[in-house]
Amino acid sequence: MKPLYSVAQIRAVEQLVAATLEPGALMQRAGQAAANGVLALLAGQANRSVLLLAGPGNNGGDALEAAANLAGAGAGIDVAVIYLAGSALASAETAQALGRAHDAQVRFLDALPDSAPALVVDGLFGIGLARALDGAARVMVEALNALGWPVLALDVPSGLDADTGAIVGPDGVALRAGRTLAFIGNKIGLHTFEGRDVAGEVEVASLAIDAHYFPPASAELNQAALFANQLKPRANNSHKGSFGDVAIVGGARGMAGAAMLTARAALYSGAGRVLVAALDPGPAFDSVQPEIMFRDGATYPLGVGTLVMGPGMGGSALAMDMLARALPGAAALVLDADALNLIGASVDLQKRLGARTAPTILTPHPLEAARLLGISSLEVQRDRLAAARAIANRFNAIVVLKGSGSVIAAPGGAAVINTSGNPGLASAGTGDVLAGICGSLLAQGWPAREAALGAVWIHGTAADRLVSQGIGPIGLCASELPQAVRAVLNELVYGTAKNG
């Protein structure tokens, strides 16, 4: 498991452990871990200067401890500190760390130096950040963001909400770090919304705290281990019926492409047979992918198999009627795009959705999630975990809240945050592909939660693979994903993929 903790949980662990140790011991461990991290990053570099920013609280204390350690490390490092003391008295631990930094002959500066240090260490604010950055801290963060000097954030990049991944506002700023060294445990907000961009690569320094001090994690990071029990090699004696039927219900006039992308994704991720139940007579076949069959949506039986409803479905009376018929049925459902918008606008459809007993996956992007919850997309983004959980609980379904750091939530269960994927996916049609993978895995017998976890991980990993081959992120097309999805899935099942 790759656990994620809330700030409240980390605080509780900190209190329990601190009571068993000498005062300041945890801060000293954090400072030592930070210094070790800096030394590792400086290995082999000619530039040996490090600038540490220390804020008024204990995050600042960590930076001061790290500065003292680096100055005393005998590694030829030029250590400079900018200490932005607050109006209130520093904690005893931070005051002690300040004394150690002075004793170690660390240079204290009043302003940013003229030339770039090898590394900036951000100890301005950690989990105690209570409001948007202002005054000197804000000026410094804006200047550093403009300069683009490499930054190692201690615990949390200053300005970021460690619970939600939002930049603390209103009108807030956060220091963009290339790396973050999280203390005690990994934090939710480092991995979703703005968090991935602001925190960069995240490493955890547990400060030698024993596992028994930790509560059950409030979330975890997605990894192949979470769905590995479904990755089964195929029997020789199998046939197309062994791997399920997926019908894509969509493709209203002018939007056939969305349904085609979903169908191709379902095919390339292993469904036995893939059909498009089209809302518009449109094309009779897909000339690129002739394996896909086409049916008239109006008469298609909606009560069996696996249906992916929504891609290019539109908001017509027929679309509404098909949803009303499918929701009470026994078909496993993936509901995406227009299906979600229709449900968001209809109390009757919402009731039918909530009453379902067959497997159901909802794949909203933030605006679709907002419509389902009757709030704004900004509110969804401000707490993505809470939004995904609320939809899962309200509609008794597995939910994938899409976007950077997609959140997968199950009713009453812990949420999972996905780490694969990149901005190459930020183009029209990639969500249709995701819905197709979800439907395909459901049709192959995966339980809904594993299907969602697997689909999101594979979809993101496929995009990462394409980018590593020079295909994107700029200009990566949704139609390029299915073949990469096939490669990733086969490697997972037949053993050569990294189970990251």
Ligand SMILES: NC(=O)C1=CN([C@@H]2O[C@H](COP(=O)(O)OP(=O)(O)OC[C@H]3O[C@@H](n4cnc5c(N)ncnc54)[C@H](OP(=O)(O)O)[C@@H]3O)[C@@H](O)[C@H]2O)[C@@H](O)CC1
């Ligand atoms: N305790 C321990 O054992 C350990 C703690 N650890 C470390 O401590 C960190 C948490 O420390 P923390 O609680 O002191 O909070 P921190 O993030 O330093 O900021 C709070 C300070 O900032 C102030 N302030 C807040 N917002 C502000 C703003 N916008 N603009 C200006 N000021 C603002 C606030 O004062 P306020 O003005 O709100 O009264 C307060 O002075 C944690 O992330 C980890 O790095 C590790 O060493 C492990 C052991």
Ligand SMILES: Nc1ncnc2c1ncn2[C@@H]1O[C@H](COP(=O)(O)OP(=O)(O)O)[C@@H](O)[C@H]1O
């Ligand atoms: N910056 C990003 N990083 C990672 N994944 C992303 C990013 N932007 C978009 N995605 C993913 O791409 C897909 C986009 O889906 P969606 O918004 O529904 O697009 P569409 O409806 O046009 O297909 C989702 O799976 C989403 O998580």
Ligand SMILES: [K+]
């Ligand atoms: K910080």
